[in-house]
Amino acid sequence: MKFKGKSFIAIVLTPEQPFADWFGEIDRIISRSPGFFIDRPIILDVRGQRIAIEDLETVLAGLAERSVRVMGIDGVAGTRLKPGMPPSFSGGRLTSDVEVPDAQAAAAPADKDEKQGASNVASSAEPKDAAEKKAANGTQSAKSDRENEPKALVVSEPVRSGQRIMHPEGDVTVIGAVSSGAEVIAGGSIHIYGALRGRALAGVAGDDDARIYCTKLDAELVSINGLYKVADDFDETVMNEPAHIRCEKEALIFEKLG
Template sequence: MRIRARGRSFLALVLSPEAPLAQWLDGLDQQIARSGSFFSGKPVILDLGLLGAREPGLASLLDELRSRGVRLIGIEGGDRSWPALANWEWPESFDGGRASGAVEIPDDAAATPTALPATPAETLILNGAIRSGQSIQHLHGDIVVLGSVSSGAEIVAAGSIHIYGTLRGRAIAGVGGNSKVRIFASRLEAELLAIDGYYAVFEDIDASLSGRPAQAVLDEDRVSVIPLLS
């Protein structure tokens, strides 16, 4: 019996609490109230680099985050020898992660995904630019944007994504397991491109293609960016 394995990459958020912790947790509660289920199901790495060993409230921080539905897959920036962390249950750490830039948490109306009714293979056409903080989802076909996608904005589609403008934000295509879809942009400056769960960040894209018409395809479990026109 041959054992088959393949890689699959996911984008994890890095949460960096600041002192005083009580005030930071209040701010987190307000953000969660505004952003709906933004943290739900998303992998989060807790970075303790901005806190000291004797920070008031540090001992209970892990429980406070878990009670708010924050799913931790790793902890960094702290020292297990700190007395306040003696009773923490540390998740198994992951190595090899790369920074992908800041992620803007959507507020208010921007937190509610825009989607068409459940009509199979129907294209969602959006007239105008997609602003930073907006999250547009269409899980029943392609998305066509007649404008640009700002940094911090997110487009999610079950099918392909077509951007007739500049793509500076995040484009996630093939949601639900479609590896044949593509991402097209008249001007590509994307923070993140993802197809069927595999992703590439800005640093992975050939610098010669930045700011040019380009398309992203999935090639042997790797997101590849190629010119739009030959």
């Protein structure tokens, strides 16, 4: 039998003292985009904070009041958490199918030595064939690497309000506008050949070099690798203009195109 692994894109929130100011930022996002946290996996990251359980209760209660449901807490041992709190959570690595070892797999190491010995004899007797096989394997490996490279997603129509385009494996290109209330999520960069009025989240797979391009910036929120800004924080010189957004020294840089 196989155990299936499945990965999801989660929003990671890192509470900061004073909590009143931090909740003010959360409220600003909700007021600008009321559905931003709805039906989203939310992880609370408190690593390195040595947060008291009482303070953690305050944070969880404040998020619950705002209908932000936390699915896990990263940075607190499960033994410290009180009943009813979300479970301790860590890792965040990509997952894949996990196969349970069977008897045949356990016997494989014993057979491996015998096969390796036979392979060495064949290699000594036929060096030319071995070299040809090695070259062929190298070609296949290079081909496999190319096939495994992240592929770009092209959306050839506007993204309408309420729609969500999610492609965590690579870049996303939208040929058209992204309406208010719509969302584009990409593991790489985002290219919008039209007005960006909704939300654009690039580099969600941990790519600091991801960028956001659009022919007209009027977005509700933009984000690169977890760093975000809402419309109220945008540089006025790029509003309603062709824009390029990048990440530099833990900050989002807005630049006017053309």
